Amino acid sequence: MQLEHDGLMALVSLLRTDALHVIHPCDIIEDVAISYGFNNVEWTFPKTSSIGSQFLLNKLTDKLRHDIAAAGFTEVLTFALCSREDVSTKLRTKLADTKAVHIANPKTLEFQVARTTLLPGVMKTIHSNKNMPLPLQLFEISDIVHKDPETDTGACNERHICAVNYNKTSGFEIIHGLLDRIMQLLEVPRVKDNTGYYLKASDNPTFFPGRCAEIIALGQPIGYLGILHPEIVTGFDLTLPCAALEISIEPFL
Known part of the structure; x- marks a missing residue:
């Protein structure tokens, strides 16, 4: 060679x-x-010196992880790969609209694309633990992957927070309260301008009609929260309503 x-x-x-x-x-x-x-080898001093430090994104992630857990949610860690159905059919969206990165030679049907959202992994975890005492309040802070033609690799990572409340009632107020707590930790006020955050009514096919809101923060959309559509719940073999939240935290760096 x-x-x-x-x-x-x-x-x-x-x-x-x-x-x-x-x-x-x-x-x-x-x-x-x-x-x-x-x-x-002769010992020499390097021409430049530097001090190692944690990436700001990872530092913020660790702090949020600790405080969300203190709010009563249990953290999960799911696979970065999933099936095509997980990011399309099961979320009531078209695969072409997801900007998913496909694996050229997937070994199993469960690992066909890189996840474009954390929601399927959290829902699968709820399915595996649906016999546990209610409520199930789970969250995950990890990277999602989507196509980006402006990068050298054609794809990029983005750090997201996803939280789901699974109970006999949807518990939308719990998810809404978690969003307010996250924004409080990020020191982002609830005002309708480019310095704060607010909710805007939206029609996302993943959520129940009229029970979904887009989250606008620092003048840009960062995610959604609401009550999941019944077809989403049954698609993951669940029987009780769910309220969910998913946002990107990178705009806050």
């Missing part, structure tokens, strides 16, 4: 057990350093 970089070429023997893992000049440099001996 041949590896070339900046006019220099290295031949990697296929007899090596890790030959297929030699894919970068750093792998060759590591072999040279091992041969020369790490203890023989």
Whole structure:
């Protein structure tokens, strides 16, 4: 196997057990350093210095995760891949409108596309725990993936919050209260201008007609909340009403 970089070429023997893992000049440099001996390398100070710190997005995620759990919700962690039906048919939307990133050679029917919303994963978790005592109040803070032709890879990640209340009654007031709590933590006031947030009536096919609102924050739409459509509930083999919330937190960075 041949590896070339900046006019220099290295031949990697296929007899090596890790030959297929030699894919970068750093792998060759590591072999040279091992041969020369790490203890023989002269210690020098780097020309530049930096201090490591946590990404702002991850720091915000950790703080929100802690406070949402303190509000009585249980965190779940679901798969980043799902089936095509999970992001289209089961949510009463067309697959072409989801901007989903498809897997070229999926191994199973459950992992065909990258999720464009966190809702299917949370609903599947409720289905797996529907025999547990009510209410089930679950949430997840993770990345979704959607197509973006402006990026080098043609796709990008976006950090979302999704919360679902599953009970004998929908509990819309609980989800609405959670939204207010999240905005309070983010120090975003409830005003109708570009400095705050407000709710706007919307017709989203995933939610029950007349029971859905689009969330506008800092002058841009960030998500939806409302009571899920009965077809969504039955599509995930559930029998009780659900109120759900899903928003993007990246505009608040």
